[in-house]
Each structure stands twice: as C-alpha cells, then as structure tokens.
Amino acid sequence: MDKVDTIRFFSKRCYHGKNVINPYTGQLMYQPCGECPACLTRKASIRSMRVSLQKSLSKYAYFINPSYNQKYVPKCQIFKVHPDDPDSNLYKLVVKPRCKGDYKMVQNVYSKKYKKVIKKEVDAPLSYDDDFSYYFNASDDYIRDFREQANLNFTGKYPQFQDYYGYISRKDGQLFVKRLRKHISKFAGKYEKVHIYFVSEYGPVHFRPHFHLLLFTNSDKVAKNIKSIKEKNAAMNQMPEAGLFKKITNVIENQAER
Numbered sequence: 001m002d003k004v005d006t007i008r009f010f011s012k013r014c015y016h017g018k019n020v021i022n023p024y025t026g027q028l029m030y031q032p033c034g035e036c037p038a039c040l041t042r043k044a045s046i047r048s049m050r051v052s053l054q055k056s057l058s059k060y061a062y063f064i065n066p067s068y069n070q071k072y073v074p075k076c077q078i079f080k081v082h083p084d085d086p087d088s089n090l091y092k093l094v095v096k097p098r099c100k101g102d103y104k105m106v107q108n109v110y111s112k113k114y115k116k117v118i119k120k121e122v123d124a125p126l127s128y129d130d131d132f133s134y135y136f137n138a139s140d141d142y143i144r145d146f147r148e149q150a151n152l153n154f155t156g157k158y159p160q161f162q163d164y165y166g167y168i169s170r171k172d173g174q175l176f177v178k179r180l181r182k183h184i185s186k187f188a189g190k191y192e193k194v195h196i197y198f199v200s201e202y203g204p205v206h207f208r209p210h211f212h213l214l215l216f217t218n219s220d221k222v223a224k225n226i227k228s229i230k231e232k233n234a235a236m237n238q239m240p241e242a243g244l245f246k247k248i249t250n251v252i253e254n255q256a257e258r
C-alpha cells in the first residue's frame with residue numbers, strides 16, 4: 001500500500017448509519033452501522049491502538065499461539081441442499097456437538113486417596129454444545145476448491161476426517177483463556193492482574209482455525225513462570241521484538257477487511 005492508498009483506506013466513512021437524537025441532550029448524532037468496511041476499519045484501528053497502549057503500559061508482553069491437535073479441531077460438514085437441481089447454489093453448513101467421551105486426554109491430578117499426583121483420563125476441556133447450521137449460496141467451483149484446500153485430511157493421515165472442515169469455536173477459545181488465567185494465579189500464588197487480547201483466525205492455506213493471544217502483565221512472578229504456565233497445545237514465545245507485535249495488529253486489521 002502506498003501513501004495515497006493508505007489515506008484512501010483510512011478515510012473511508014460509513015454511509016449506512018442513521019441520525020439519532022440523544023434523549024439527554026437533544027443533540028442530533030450520526031450513529032454508524034458497525035458492519036460496513038469503513039466501520040470495521042475504524043473498530044480495528046481503535047483496537048490496535050488500545051493494544052499498543054497496553055503494551056507501553058506493561059512491563060511484560062507475551063505472544064501466545066494456541067492451536068489444535070488435529071483430533072480436537074472443531075469440525076463441520078457442508079451439504080448441497082438440492083443435489084439434483086443443477087441451477088441451485090444453495091449449501092448448508094452443519095455443526096454437530098462433540099460427543100462427550102470421544103475426546104479423552106491424560107492429565108496429572110492430585111489424588112486424595114493415594115496422596116500423590118496420578119495420571120487420569122479426563123474429557124478434554126472443549127466445548128461440547130456447539131450445535132448450529134446455516135444456509136449459504138456459493139458456486140460449485142468455489143465449494144470444490146474449498147473442499148480440496150480445507151479438508152482436514154489434506155495430508156492423507158486422517159482418512160476419518162475426509163469430508164470434515166474446521167470452524168472456529170468461540171467457546172473453545174473462552175475455555176482456553178479461563179484455564180490460562182487459572183494457571184497464572186496458581187503459579188503466581190495469588191491473583192495477578194493480567195490483560196489478555198484474544199483473536200481467532202483461519203489459516204491462509206488450509207483454513208485451519210487457530211488463535212493468537214497477547215498477554216500483558218507487570219508481575220515478575222508471572223514472567224518468571226511463563227514457561228511453566230505453558231499448557232499442552234499452546235506454543236509460547238516471549239515477545240520482545242516489534243515484529244511479532246506487528247503480526248497481531250495485522251491479524252486485527254485483516255479481520256476487519258473480511
């Protein structure tokens with residue numbers, strides 16, 4: 001983007017809002033729609049400014065990339081609604097809840113009975129109630145390309161996921177942040193104030209859902225233990241350089257462009 005493009009990009013304005021009267025002051029105000037590209041760009045720049053500000057106020061900043069083990073990726077399926085009608089472009093995306101018991105993982109838990117830490121098989125801490133579907137129009141070519149690229153069996157290693165595609169489960173993300181906060185207070189020994197900025201994104205090639213997270217803290221104890229706080233499925237990198245920070249602001253801006 002050159003300078004002129006950049007100015008054009010940021011000078012877009014919302015033309016879909018409405019004029020409303022503030023009931024307290026009687027003033028006429030323009031209320032932006034919140035959904036058009038101009039509004040999304042505005043929201044994104046506010047967010048990236050807030051994140052930059054938080055970074056300058058915090059002693060430590062970390063960049064964390066939680067991503068799924070193939071087994072746990074939230075899965076959806078896509079069906080053509082009228083397969084016999086060549087003129088129909090209507091498709092349906094279906095998400096069924098995960099079956100409890102199918103997603104076991106081994107965890108270290110303290111046993112009161114044996115008075116020591118033992119390995120126990122537990123249900124993976126994931127969302128088990130995502131259950132929705134929606135209809136959309138797309139060309140057959142688009143769907144064919146999508147099926148080829150987004151297929152969860154693209155390496156050929158997971159034939160059981162042949163006709164399945166990843167989607168972002170908001171609840172999985174929320175549960176992850178909850179666990180992370182719990183771990184942090186456990187390692188710090190008390191409640192520590194941390195600021196978290198969390199985004200989800202689809203991978204550029206295989207549309208694999210994954211997350212990016214910024215963690216800000218002033219606590220030396222949290223910083224010292226950040227490696228031990230590391231959970232399964234979460235690769236953690238310290239973030240002293242501006243490069244990685246730029247990456248997340250790019251993610252925020254890319255989301256706005258969609």
Ligand SMILES: [Zn+2]
Pocket residue numbers: 013014015016017032033034035036037038039
């Ligand atoms: Zn708008």
